[in-house]
Amino acid sequence: MQAGVIVFPGSNCDRDAMDAVKRSFHKDAIAVWHKDTSLPKLDFIIVPGGFSYGDYLRSGAMAAKSPIMNEVIKAANNGVYVIGICNGFQIITEAGLLPGSLMRNKNLKFIHQTQHLRVVNNNTAFTKEYEANQHIKFSIAHGEGNYFAEKDVLEELESNNQVVFRYADKAGNINEEGNANGSTHNIAGIINKKGNVLGLMPHPERHTDALASGIDGLALFTSVINSLK
Amino acid sequence: MQFKVKALITLKKSVLDPQGKAIELTLHNMNYSSVSNVRQGKVIEFLIDAENKDKASITAKEICEKLLANLIIEQFNIEITEV
Numbered sequence: 001m002q003a004g005v006i007v008f009p010g011s012n013c014d015r016d017a018m019d020a021v022k023r024s025f026h027k028d029a030i031a032v033w034h035k036d037t038s039l040p041k042l043d044f045i046i047v048p049g050g051f052s053y054g055d056y057l058r059s060g061a062m063a064a065k066s067p068i069m070n071e072v073i074k075a076a077n078n079g080v081y082v083i084g085i086c087n088g089f090q091i092i093t094e095a096g097l098l099p100g101s102l103m104r105n106k107n108l109k110f111i112h113q114t115q116h117l118r119v120v121n122n123n124t125a126f127t128k129e130y131e132a133n134q135h136i137k138f139s140i141a142h143g144e145g146n147y148f149a150e151k152d153v154l155e156e157l158e159s160n161n162q163v164v165f166r167y168a169d170k171a172g173n174i175n176e177e178g179n180a181n182g183s184t185h186n187i188a189g190i191i192n193k194k195g196n197v198l199g200l201m202p203h204p205e206r207h208t209d210a211l212a213s214g215i216d217g218l219a220l221f222t223s224v225i226n227s228l229k
Numbered sequence: 230m231q232f233k234v235k236a237l238i239t240l241k242k243s244v245l246d247p248q249g250k251a252i253e254l255t256l257h258n259m260n261y262s263s264v265s266n267v268r269q270g271k272v273i274e275f276l277i278d279a280e281n282k283d284k285a286s287i288t289a290k291e292i293c294e295k296l297l298a299n300l301i302i303e304q305f306n307i308e309i310t311e312v
Contacts, residue, residue: 106247
């Protein structure tokens, strides 16, 4: 089982992603530079957080056009597990791997806090090690995390159970108070129809060490490992 | 031939524009109560070398669709003039 982390100019959560992989896979992930035109053989690809291309033009817009992204798209179409975290979520929506778009936070502020979430779909390759509707906490740190999709796309996402994580308040209720960035339907993370591409704004890779921020994120990585067996 | 392109990119009407709203509120605080429906967009300018204006226009449209605008949430207008 081999994981890879794509690195763009401005990515800054690639090290945490590699650390999370080391803790769960017990094997180093391979760092792949955005300008490469081929991927090593990978079973799990992480598109990490950060400020690729300085968030210029639109967050993730230019990273989505990096040479390596053609290969990531091919790999995703071939069923390889791909996860986009924060800027990575922005990149993979711009690349068309997931529907919708991440816009400026509703209150215009960069929000950096511990975020309560509900795992609303634990029947995915990325969440099967979580309990149904489990109340968890991941860090969020973003200025453009406001998920938007057109009404018909949204209806499809909901009816297909493609919403995987929703923002919740401290008590675990999915409501306006728990929705820091204004995302439609409190959507924090979604999966594609095929079930192999996940995108989320919160940071699971920051929560795989009991001594530092807890291990709520570990189950995501072990879910992928168990899905690969 | 060289052409100057000005691409105006704005959020679609159905999309929330908090920056536009913030600008509107500030203008109201400055006593411009006559102002409403403020929307903020962006202008991207560039030069294109092309055989003729039609070809330049096609390239400009392609550039807008592929990179400059996110068609899920934005629309664009192109102004093109010969240099």
